[in-house]
Amino acid sequence: MLSLGKAQFWRNANPTGAIADFVEVWRQAGARRWPFVALAFTTTLGIFSVIAQESWRGPPAKPEIIYINSWTADRTDAQIARENLANQKLQERLAAEQAARDAKVKDIYRTLARVSGMDVAAIEQKARADEAAEKAAHAKAIGLDPEPAASESAPVGQP
Numbered sequence: 203m204l205s206l207g208k209a210q211f212w213r214n215a216n217p218t219g220a221i222a223d224f225v226e227v228w229r230q231a232g233a234r235r236w237p238f239v240a241l242a243f244t245t246t247l248g249i250f251s252v253i254a255q256e257s258w259r260g261p262p263a264k265p266e267i268i269y270i271n272s273w274t275a276d277r278t279d280a281q282i283a284r285e286n287l288a289n290q291k292l293q294e295r296l297a298a299e300q301a302a303r304d305a306k307v308k309d310i311y312r313t314l315a316r317v318s319g320m321d322v323a324a325i326e327q328k329a330r331a332d333e334a335a336e337k338a339a340h341a342k343a344i345g346l347d348p349e350p351a352a353s354e355s356a357p358v359g360q361p
Contacts, residue, residue, distance in 0.1 A: 228235065315322050
């Protein structure tokens, strides 16, 4: 087994000889070298452009969660119930306000449809039918009977 030391390796790997060889090959190539230079340049440019466009960001840092409790530890059940009732009334009031806004928007669209010459009653009837079909499909998908009244009215054993 041949053992080469560091000095021996660097003596055989002389960059001046490699540069001289490159210059000699460049001279011998003549006019045919330019298409190969263009191909090498284009390939290198293409690879580096793909690399430059890649994003190497890691996942975002996990957020620091700060829990804020605004309740005192000595609240009574009556206080909790009172706060829950007040919150429920607020939610109901907000839902009623939203329903009023939705009704106003629907009225505007109905007026626009009438002015445009559309049959508003037919459109609303189709929308109700589509909604009923969607509810029935959802009920069927989760395993509920969409028509409980029809199945309850027929006696067992009779079609």
